[in-house]
Every structure is written in structure tokens, then in C-alpha cells.
Amino acid sequence: MNQAPYARILFIGPGLGRGASAELLQQRIEALLGEAHLHDSEQDGCWQTIDEAPRPLLVVDLEPRADAAHRDWLRQRIAERGDGDRVFVLCTALEDAWLDGLGALLERREAHSPCSEVPPIPAQHAWSQIPPHAQRLLLCNGPRCTRKGALGLWKTLRQWLKVAGRLECAGGVHITRSQCQFPCDLGPTASLYPQGEWYGIRDEAAVIRLVDERLVAGRALPELRIDGNGGE
DSSP states (O other): OOOTTOSEEEEEETTTTSHHHHHHHHHHHHHHHSSOEEEETTSTTHHHHHHHSOSSEEEEEOOTTOOHHHHHHHHHHHHHTSOGGGEEEEEOOOGGGHHHHHHHHHHOGGGOEESSSOOOOOSSOGGGSOOOOSEEEEEEOSHHHHHTTHHHHHHHHHHHHHHTTOBSSTTSEEEEEESOOSOGGGOSEEEEETTTEEEEOOSHHHHHHIIIIIIISOOOOGGGBOSSOTTO
């Protein structure tokens, strides 16, 4: 694929510096563009990486929660740092299908938003509010759980809760990625509050069971508990 008119295409997003998903993304981008420039947005230096990248620049933000408000916030931050008219932003939340649709997205120049003439950001926006919820589930994205596939499980968790109508709504579940929760050898680890239950969710099937049976139906899942209280 010809990446002109960009001097560089920079991919930013959570978890791009570690784990199998990041390695696969790197391989696919290299196959598509001949080179891959990635930066983990959860690590220091993200703004510096954008500042120092050659222009014209396309920033592809792979934040799973990206929406129009997030896109304009990112554009505004880049514009405030200068040179915004030579930087373009593409935000995509394709979840598990992002790799298959990546080439088509990069070709759609009309979807690349310039970091100039950015509309005013609303004084009150969704990310400035505490999401409505009844339970909170923390999924470990520490280094060992991530290497066991936790980033992919996070996407499945979010998708499944959204389909069930229980994602961050009244009576629903607020989900958060955390750093290491321990115990690493039983992970990927998820902890549910206010119940204080800890689960080992090793694969996608376990995530789906956790959503369908525990979070939606309210049934106990002792076989997935790792806190020693599965028999309660």
C-alpha cells in the first residue's frame, strides 16, 4: 500500500507495546506499509512521539472507547502543540476486526480529520462523568496477564457486555483495566466489586460465561473463582 501523502503513519493505543496482539499488529502493519511505527498510549512519551514524527503525519488512534468526542479532543491537543494543519487523525474502534479492515481505513482519506479548525470541545462530556453502574469489574492488564492474552479478552468483555446491554449503565457493570492484581499464574485475573470476588478467565469462553452467567444472570461461578471462596 502507498502511504502517500503521509511521511509517516503512527499508530497509538493501549497495549501496543506488549503482548501477542501488539506483535500481530506490528507484523500486519509492516506487511501493509513496509514499516511499522507504534506507541503504547499508556506509556510515557506519547505526545513527544507525535511531536517528533515527520510531517505530514497520520495518527491512527486504536483506543477501543474512541468516539467523535475523543477524536476531537485528540485533534485539539495536537493543534495546541502546533503544526496541526499537517497532522491528521483517524480514530477506529474496530475491536477484533481492526486488522482486517485496516488497509481500507488507511485508504479512506475523507475519514482522516485534520488537526486544524477543530470544533469546540463541550464543557461537559461523557468522560468527565462517573459512569452509571452497579458493579465494577477490574481486568488485569499487567505484563504477565497481557502475555496470556488479556488485551484480547478485554475487547471480548467490552463487546459482550455491550451486546447484553449491561455496559456502564444503570444497574450495569463499569469495567476497568488494571496493572498487576496477582496471582499471575492463575490469570488473566478479574476482580468483581462490591462482591470482592476474584476470577481466573483464561480464554474467551470464560469471559462469555462470566458475563452471561455471573454479571447478567447473577449465578455463582465457583469453578472460575481463584480467591478460595468458590464453594460459598
